[in-house]
Each structure stands twice: as C-alpha cells, then as structure tokens.
Amino acid sequence: MFTGIIEATARVQESGNGCLSIERPKAFSDIRIGNSIAVAGVCLTIKKLNKKCIQFDVVSETLRRTTLGLYKEGDTVNLERAMKADGRLDGHIVQGHVEGIGEVVSVSTSSPRPPPPENRPYPSIPRPLPPREEGGAQNNGWIKESTPKNILLYARTMRKNPTEAEEVLWKRLRNDALGARFRRQYPLGGRILDFYAPIIRLGIEVDGGIHLTKEAQEDDSFRSQYLADDHHVSILRFSNKEILEHTNHVVSKINAYIQKHTHSLPPVEEGLGMEGPRVEMNIAVPSALLQNIIPKGSITIDGVSLTVAHIQDNEISIALIPHTIENTTLGILQKGDQVNIETDILARYAQKQKA
Template sequence: MFTGIIEEVGTVKTVKRSSNSSFIEIQAEKVLEDVSIGDSIAVNGVCLTVTHFSSGVFQADVMNETLSRSSLGSLASGSPVNLERAMAANGRFGGHIVSGHIDGTGIVTDVRNDGIAVWYTISAIPGILRYIVEKGSIAIDGISLTVAKVTDTSFSVSIIPHTASQTTLATKKKGDTVNLENDIIGKYVEKLMKPAENTEKSGITMEFLTKNGF
C-alpha cells in the first residue's frame, strides 16, 4: 500500500520491451536507501517489484499489458518519474490509501496559472469519473491530490508550488497522458451495496420480522 506522497523524482535509464518480457531501469537515491529484492516501488503510480538493484539504480519487470494500459508505455531514457516506496507499518499517513493498481489513464486538457497555484484539468472515461467527487481524493501519476472540480467529462485539481516542485506535474502539458487511480473506498462501498449474486434466500421477510416482534 502507498499514500500518494512522492518521495523523489527518479530518471528512467532504460526501457527494454520485447514480445515476451519487458523491464525498466530507473536511477534513484532515496527509495534505494533500504531497498531489497522483491520490494514494491510505485513508479508514476504503478506498483512495480524490484528485481535487481545496484548503486543508484533499480530494475523492475513490467508486463507488456501494463506498458500498453498505462503511461509507462510512453517512457523513454531520460523521462522523469514519481517514486514512492510501499508505506511502512509505522509510517505517517500523509496522503490517502493508494494501491498502486491504476484504474486507467486520463488526458491533460488544460493547464492554467492561478496566482501561485496551477490548475490541471484532466479528461477521463465515465467509468473513472463516476468515482471522483469534489473535495475527494485522486491519485494522478501516483500523487495524492484533492479534487477541486468535476464535470461529466473531466475533473480539475489545483497544485501548490511545493507539489509541482517535488513531482513530475510541473512537466505536464496539454495532451499528456497520466495514470489515474480512484479512491478505493468508493469502489468497496459500491460493491458492498450491491445485492449478493447466486446466494440462497435467507427466508427472513418483513412478515417474519413483524410476526416475531421486530
């Protein structure tokens, strides 16, 4: 589990893609301070497993499906990426619950300055927008952000200078693709509110409850 608080911006060193397997190599510092093989690191919001590391570099295998269904497929040597280690049990919960399993991608449709802040508007499909609520949480490229506005076709966030300086958001422009992960709580609530399928009826009815004094 992650929190959406980016620890550092790393740099892609190599992306190798083939028909059978792919891997990405990333230069970093902070996230490698206590790294072990098998650790989880979120790269632009996508949870990847460390398969190899050396001084200043780690490598992770990436399924071709992940490359094609996320913004990771557009990465190249020199691309900056947001990095966050999985949250420690005694860590500070500064963002929101982020699983590292993105729901899809969005497209930056507008970037505008508003005093010291910068507004980003992102278009997304209805299946993603249905879980986005004003003042709720959204992870954009792994960054925990608060939704400022939602429409039928897009949503907007307002970024303070610190967030822009500590993440890759400052490099985003109109037309760029970003990874999106909805707040997982909303998805669980929706699932639990649906009637259970293929289960036997309990036999408890309003008539039964009234007859027995309920």
C-alpha cells in the same frame, strides 16, 4: 500500499522489452530485491538493483493500462516506497493499481498575468526565453506562459547542486527568516532566478565569475529590465565574493528591501500561504472511473495524492501547490500529456456495496 506522497523523482535509464530501469535515489538506501515501489503511480517489484540503478519487470497488462510504455530514456518519474505499518498516512490509501489513463486538457494559473504597461509593448526576448506566442492575449487578459520542460528539469538540478555562495545565502533566507518566503531556482520568463519571493516579487541573483565580462553584464541588465517590465519583478544582485565575505551586509540589504515593501501588503488569503497563486489543471478521465470520483475526494495522478476540486462532464479539476510542482513530475505536465489514474479505494468499495 502507498500514500501518494512522492519521496523522490528519478530519470529512466532504459525502457522496453518488458523491462524498466531507473536511477536509484540516494534516499532509497534501504530497498531490497522483491520490495515494491510505486513508479509514476504503478506498483512494481524490484527485480535487480545496484547503487545507481533499479530494474523492474513490466508485464503486457501493465503496459496496456498505464503510461509506463510511453517512457523513454531520460524521462522523469515519481517514486514512492511502500508505506510502513507504523508510518504516517499523509496522503490517502493508494494501491498502485492504475485503473486507466487520463489526458491533460489544460494547465492554468489561478491569477491572470498582469497586462503590459499602456502603449509599451513587451521587449523582444532573446534565447533561451520562450517565444511570445506562448503567452498571447486572451479574453482581454493575459494567460500564463508555459515553462519548457528542459528549464524545469534544469531548475531542479540546480536546486540539488547549489554553489557555495547560494548555500550560504539560502541558510539565511529559508524558513521565512526575513519575513518573506523565498523559493530556490525559480523558473520565470524563460530564465531561472537563484532566489525568488513571490509575495513581494523580489528576485535575488548570485553572480559568479562569468558575470564580470561586458557581454554578460549587458545580458544581466537586459534580463533585469525584462523581468521588471514583463513580470513586475525587482532584482537584487550580489557576487559570490560579497556573499561569502560580507554575508551580514548582504542579508541587511535584502532585509531592508523586504521591510520597505511588506508594510503595505494586503493580508494573505486563507489557504494560500505566502506562495500566492496555485496551478490548476483539468484532466479528462475514462468515463468508467467517474462513478468513483467525487468533489473534494481523493485521487491519484501519476502516483501523487490529490484532492478533486471540481467535476464537469468527464473532466476533473485539481490544484497544484508549489511544493507539488517543485517535487513531482506534475509540474512539467502540459496539455495533451497522458497520466496514470487511480481512484480512491474506499470509493470503489462503497460503489461495490451500493451495486
């Protein structure tokens, strides 16, 4: 049995011929051959393992009912070890028995993108920024630009492997230490900010030696201007040397900016915390599963325990908080992607009794 609280993500190393091999997360040091692991929501039994790899057998029925047969080398999957009897049930009861495959219909943000300044078109965006077509106008507003999967994956990698200067500064920023919640390696506008505080739209960039060249400085200047014009984000830049040798001075500068820009902020809406907007996703599910899905009930998507916000016809709406976006594969889903669906076992038993 599982809980739907993802413990790690890992890359697929090999897939095919009834076999699935994935990277072994460092946190999974206690697993043994014969143990069960939920892989993208599918309960699988460990066949072989070593320090770097976990291998499973995948039967034809599993391939038919789930998305496991679609994974290729390099793809990322959600992982959860089986729940211990004395563990906390932070999600809901998940069996790992996928009932069907759903399809992502739409992905959107709960707050519209602000319109561009009057008579000021956004500047052209050099690579690797996404093309303008990804964020065109719609219904007199602006829709959210989708973030390329490679950028999201790269951001996760950078978050797991910070530089010395980034680690030092993060210790001073984390846990709302300065009165604003910062997030590390935050994808925005096709680039990745080292630190970002959504509540005040403040980005902090930690610049290494490569930023000393004239070309790099011009690119940094353009990038800061683009973020200001296009996303209304202010940037504070510090060198590695400044952070490592004058940490208190750097923190004082950041704190001064925060104090100046937080005194007039409106109160945070209940339930949203300081992170602000959530990502909302609509998923089409097999019609046979709808009888076991209710508004505000639980559902498992690719192994993640989620709450159903709304149901319309054969589509369900779910909301993804920043933690889920950053720590699971749901953050990189796009329209047309397929996902594993498992409905709430309690709803299934209730439906069986009713019948």
